[in-house]
Amino acid sequence: MSSDFAKRWQTVLARIRDTEQRFRRPPDSVQLLAVSKTRPATAIAALAAAGQRRFGENYLQEALDKMAELKALNLEWHFIGPIQANKTRSIAEHFAWVHSVDRLKIAERLNAQRPAALPPLNICLEVNIDREPSKHGLDESQITEVAQAAAALPRLRLRGLMAIPAPVSDFERQRQPFARLRELRDRLNAEGLALDTLSIGMSDDLEAAIAEGATLVRIGTALFGPRA
Numbered sequence: 047m048s049s050d051f052a053k054r055w056q057t058v059l060a061r062i063r064d065t066e067q068r069f070r071r072p073p074d075s076v077q078l079l080a081v082s083k084t085r086p087a088t089a090i091a092a093l094a095a096a097g098q099r100r101f102g103e104n105y106l107q108e109a110l111d112k113m114a115e116l117k118a119l120n121l122e123w124h125f126i127g128p129i130q131a132n133k134t135r136s137i138a139e140h141f142a143w144v145h146s147v148d149r150l151k152i153a154e155r156l157n158a159q160r161p162a163a164l165p166p167l168n169i170c171l172e173v174n175i176d177r178e179p180s181k182h183g184l185d186e187s188q189i190t191e192v193a194q195a196a197a198a199l200p201r202l203r204l205r206g207l208m209a210i211p212a213p214v215s216d217f218e219r220q221r222q223p224f225a226r227l228r229e230l231r232d233r234l235n236a237e238g239l240a241l242d243t244l245s246i247g248m249s250d251d252l253e254a255a256i257a258e259g260a261t262l263v264r265i266g267t268a269l270f271g272p273r274a
């Protein structure tokens with residue numbers, strides 16, 4: 047069982063390294079976030095034993111339970127799910143990163159609630175890059191204003207942008223929304239921000255995301271198998 051996790055972990059890392067090379071990205075410029083939502087603590091521990099340190103969770107209570115159970119492993123936890131305003135305190139207290147900040151009010155609450163004893167909370171702004179009505183995320187038209195305001199909050203570190211494009215299987219079509227997100231990041235940096243993170247790419251489109259500049263891919267299924 048543990049060796050299955052080690053094997054899948056190595057396979058995903060090889061996909062990342064091969065794709066970096068193929069698209070002339072510097073070696074190790076793409077980090078792997080293991081998305082462990084719905085997976086038991088035993089599966090996380092097995093992947094941690096293989097060498098994985100960063101884990102992403104979508105559901106707060108589930109995440110807190112697993113964090114308590116795995117405290118001794120000193121893992122780095124990233125919150126990547128939808129955020130309700132009444133859950134921000136616990137998120138600010140327990141996570142190193144939040145990828146799914148989709149309105150200024152959430153950034154302001156996380157800033158106010160980040161404990162003084164912890165380093166600033168790393169955040170990404172989630173962009174609804176395909177403008178899907180049912181999806182979370184900021185519209186591109188709101189980004190400059192929200193990013194400038196979030197960057198000024200002292201207990202947060204605005205690191206970059208995150209997106210979950212509508213799923214398509216064709217490689218060239220997968221690249222298009224990722225390219226738009228990269229252009230948005232470049233535009234914000236030209237306006238004076240210093241964003242170093244593009245949180246894009248999942249099990250089925252990580253190659254397209256890396257081709258377009260992903261610095262962190264969020265991978266669940268390819269590491270843990272299909273979700274129930």
Ligand SMILES: *Cc1c(COP(=O)(O)O)cnc(C)c1O
Pocket residue numbers: 081083104126127210248249250264265266267268
């Ligand atoms: C579940 C999830 C992932 C991982 O998706 P896979 O297709 O299983 O790799 C990545 N990002 C977010 C925000 C998710 O909710």
